[in-house]
Amino acid sequence: MSPRSKSQIEEMREKSIRKIYDASLELFASKGYEATSISQIAKKAEISKGLIYNYFDSKLDLLKGLMDSFSTVEAEMMTKVVDEDPRKFLENIFRVFFLELRERSGIWKMIASLSLQKDMYEFIHDMALEKLIVYYELLEQLLDQIGIENPKGEAKLLAAMFDGIGMHYIVISNEYPLDEVEDYLINKYCKHEKLD
Amino acid sequence: MSPRSKSQIEEMREKSIRKIYDASLELFASKGYEATSISQIAKKAEISKGLIYNYFDSKLDLLKGLMDSFSTVEAEMMTKVVDEDPRKFLENIFRVFFLELRERSGIWKMIASLSLQKDMYEFIHDMALEKLIVYYELLEQLLDQIGIENPKGEAKLLAAMFDGIGMHYIVISNEYPLDEVEDYLINKYCKHEKLD
Amino acid sequence: MSPRSKSQIEEMREKSIRKIYDASLELFASKGYEATSISQIAKKAEISKGLIYNYFDSKLDLLKGLMDSFSTVEAEMMTKVVDEDPRKFLENIFRVFFLELRERSGIWKMIASLSLQKDMYEFIHDMALEKLIVYYELLEQLLDQIGIENPKGEAKLLAAMFDGIGMHYIVISNEYPLDEVEDYLINKYCKHEKLD
Amino acid sequence: MSPRSKSQIEEMREKSIRKIYDASLELFASKGYEATSISQIAKKAEISKGLIYNYFDSKLDLLKGLMDSFSTVEAEMMTKVVDEDPRKFLENIFRVFFLELRERSGIWKMIASLSLQKDMYEFIHDMALEKLIVYYELLEQLLDQIGIENPKGEAKLLAAMFDGIGMHYIVISNEYPLDEVEDYLINKYCKHEKLD
DNA sequence: GATGAATGAGACTTCATTCAT
DNA sequence: CATGAATGAAGTCTCATTCAT
Known part of the structure; x- marks a missing residue:
């Protein structure tokens, strides 16, 4: 019934989310959050619009997730400093x-x-x-x-x-x-x- | 020939433009340009949406006008300093x-x-x-x-x-x-x- | 009380209406009735928007008047033929x-x-x-x-x-x-x- | 991977486009292009306004598509004659x-x-x-x-x-x-x- | 008679979001 | 998990019309 192992699925999730974050960041940074549409993000991330809503409840939720993703990176960085x-x-x-x-x-x-x-x-x-x-x-x-x-x-x-x-x-x-x-x-x- | 005197008309124009600028500034500043709608500006300025387009060709044109209006103020300020x-x-x-x-x-x-x-x-x-x-x-x-x-x-x-x-x-x-x-x-x- | 004679007023009316008709015809012919705005007509006729409504109840009424104005011309023409x-x-x-x-x-x-x-x-x-x-x-x-x-x-x-x-x-x-x-x-x- | 088969999707698209074309033609023909609104087309086609913009970039683009759709029919006809x-x-x-x-x-x-x-x-x-x-x-x-x-x-x-x-x-x-x-x-x- | 500031309905268009598959 | 057709609210902008002067 489950053709993919749990870890495989997890891997796909992470890969998709990573693509979404990368595309979002690029667009939010250059055009701003308001002026960036979900369609543009989907296109740049080369996934479908619908998939974004599998991982995020809303556009704002995506922004929150993106911001959170920075925090982890930043925390790591702090330890090295x-x-x-x-x-x-x-x-x-x-x-x-x-x-x-x-x-x-x-x-x-x-x-x-x-x-x-x-x-x-x-x-x-x-x-x-x-x-x-x-x-x-x-x-x-x-x-x-x-x-x-x-x-x-x-x-x-x-x-x-x-x-x-x-x-x-x-x-x-x-x-x-x-x-x-x-x-x-x-x-x-x-x-x-x-x-x- | 002209029902309202030129100065009367000019006064009306300036008053409306002032109201539009005041409302725009407040909203642009708090929510950002993109997230502010013409409707919101009109409501805050207590005028109709359409009137904004009597004075500005577009929302961007309004922003430009607003920015220009600062320049004059700023130039004055500089002389006093x-x-x-x-x-x-x-x-x-x-x-x-x-x-x-x-x-x-x-x-x-x-x-x-x-x-x-x-x-x-x-x-x-x-x-x-x-x-x-x-x-x-x-x-x-x-x-x-x-x-x-x-x-x-x-x-x-x-x-x-x-x-x-x-x-x-x-x-x-x-x-x-x-x-x-x-x-x-x-x-x-x-x-x-x-x-x- | 009446600084202009009746005939003078009549003359002004006719002149204004003529200007409106001329401008309307030119615009209706080149852009079509729907795509022509009252503002454009007023601008081309070099009169104010409001004046048009002194003579015509609506844009459609102006079109009717314009069409009627042709009929008189046409009737004249027919007699010569x-x-x-x-x-x-x-x-x-x-x-x-x-x-x-x-x-x-x-x-x-x-x-x-x-x-x-x-x-x-x-x-x-x-x-x-x-x-x-x-x-x-x-x-x-x-x-x-x-x-x-x-x-x-x-x-x-x-x-x-x-x-x-x-x-x-x-x-x-x-x-x-x-x-x-x-x-x-x-x-x-x-x-x-x-x-x- | 793909939830609907390609042919299913294509079928949906064609059906929607057909509905849009049919409604557009009827309205453009009876009222004219300018006097027909996208809302009216959507209502007659029994779809949402937004869907029209999934298939056409603009109202003018829809007109172009509609005109092109005639050309194919016409070419066929010519061969039979x-x-x-x-x-x-x-x-x-x-x-x-x-x-x-x-x-x-x-x-x-x-x-x-x-x-x-x-x-x-x-x-x-x-x-x-x-x-x-x-x-x-x-x-x-x-x-x-x-x-x-x-x-x-x-x-x-x-x-x-x-x-x-x-x-x-x-x-x-x-x-x-x-x-x-x-x-x-x-x-x-x-x-x-x-x-x- | 004449003006043009002002209105508000409605036009085109975009876009976040849903959902059947 | 993944897709993209479909929706509808809301956005920008236009325009016929009104009205104070």
Whole structure:
């Protein structure tokens, strides 16, 4: 009766979901969530519209799933970044941030775009808020360890700088001197004995 | 010959356009351009759907008009901010930025949101890009006059910080310590003899 | 109290109505009645939309008025065409028909187009039907006087030929050999002693 | 893998398209293309508005599809009409024309109506023009073989007569003596040794 | 008489979602 | 699991018509 083994079916599910996520991300990032239709996603993912509804209850549910899928990736990334030396730890954070921006700017762009519409997508807003708090605290702790004055205030500025750089990079794209800015920042915050 | 005087008609037109702009801004800012319908705008503006098309050729044309209406306001603002003392000039920029963020966060939010979708709304992207360049240059010049090392790099960081603070304020809203950040920044950049 | 004399007002009315008719005809003929908007008519006539409703109750009413305006012109024309000699009378009809087709093909086109939609514009259908009957009878009478066999049948064919030539001329326009066809027809029907 | 077989799907598609075509033709013919709404077509076809857009990109695209669907039918018909004897060939053309007019006057009416609006629907104009040329040439050739004087001129008149009869039949409908006219024409053009 | 701002019904079209197979 | 035909609500936009002046 069951021609496929459980694991085979599971594999198919994952493969389909992966295709859906990839297509969604690409489209949501470039056109925005609202302007992307389920048909477009299905076409790009090379599956049928109906199949999407096997895995997701609605378009919004797909967005939620997609966002969740980032969290797991992000959590993994965080573990790799930890270092005993706060300067090195901070440098790693910088490097990962710039790497992500370069290689997966779509994700960044999509999240940023949706975060700005807190009235519509409350769950996105909640996610963004939570993440922001975590970042503030992590940065504050590191800056404190490094010995920077007013680590709380500087953490907020540094976090803002990250997202601001992200925005400007999206707007200016290839013309933006991402490498230079990266080097400059790392030098400024992670190499000297004192920064402020 | 003409039943209403020219000035009467002009007054009516301006009043309607103002109502449309106000409603549009509010909705575009909170829900986004795509997710806002002409019907919603008409309802909020308390006019008929059709009237919007007396003044704008399309929804996109309305967006363009709305964006243009900001430019005039912004240009005015810029003239008031100039000062011979670069520190004072910079401080004025800070103060105006934070004031705007507090009082007209909708505009900032809408522009930021649209700027992130450069693939869809090229004219917005062009506007954002142009403004960004102007800001980079102005900040660089001021930081140079103040005597900061590497004014080019610092200008980019400072500009990024502005927009990053904007984003975080939108996300966190009332909980964000906008006043503190403002004071801290002004102190850091505009009060000391040397900053870096 | 009355700054304009009655005749002055009447003159203005006529002038406005004439402008409306001219603009309507041009637009109805080239785009069709349905595809022409009141705004377009007002713009082409260089008057306001509202003024049209001073003279006509509705768009359909304007069409009726326009059609009626043709009837008067046509009646005049008919009187000039009469001749004691049936061959000459027929030749005059031919000549007027071709002249009209050449110089006012818009009218012909519009009437033909609307006549085909009897389900929608019953009054047009009634007009067309009535005129057709009159033509059949007139032609039959003339052909009979000229001595043609089966004048009833030939009258129908001749009338059909007229309208068919009109259609083909509209479709082919400048490439259609209207002059040749005119000469050929007149020669065939009006010059020989016997035709059939 | 595929839940419905390919042929099943194809069958569904054809059935829906047929329903759409049938409803469209009926409405376009009686009210005209412009005055017919997609909603009306959907209602008459007993399907949803949306389904029409599964098969056609736009209302104009539907019209094009409908017109194309005639061409295939017409081409088939032409093959059945050919005969070695030019008189018989011509008679067949007459008979088919009158048969079509009687049984599918809607098609004739729709094409005629649209052909008159060459400014709006260029593709229709092109179709009509092309067909007209073909008819002129075919008739000329046949009339020449039959031995009629001035076959070029007579072909034009005959073709015009066809379309004129069509118009008059549409206008007068049941009162029009289509049978008599058919017999009379066939007798006149196809039975005698000489006609002119 | 004349204007044009304003309305609202309805046009075309898109799209998330359902469902038979 | 997978498909895509089908639906219907809602979107953008048009337009005949009204009315205050």
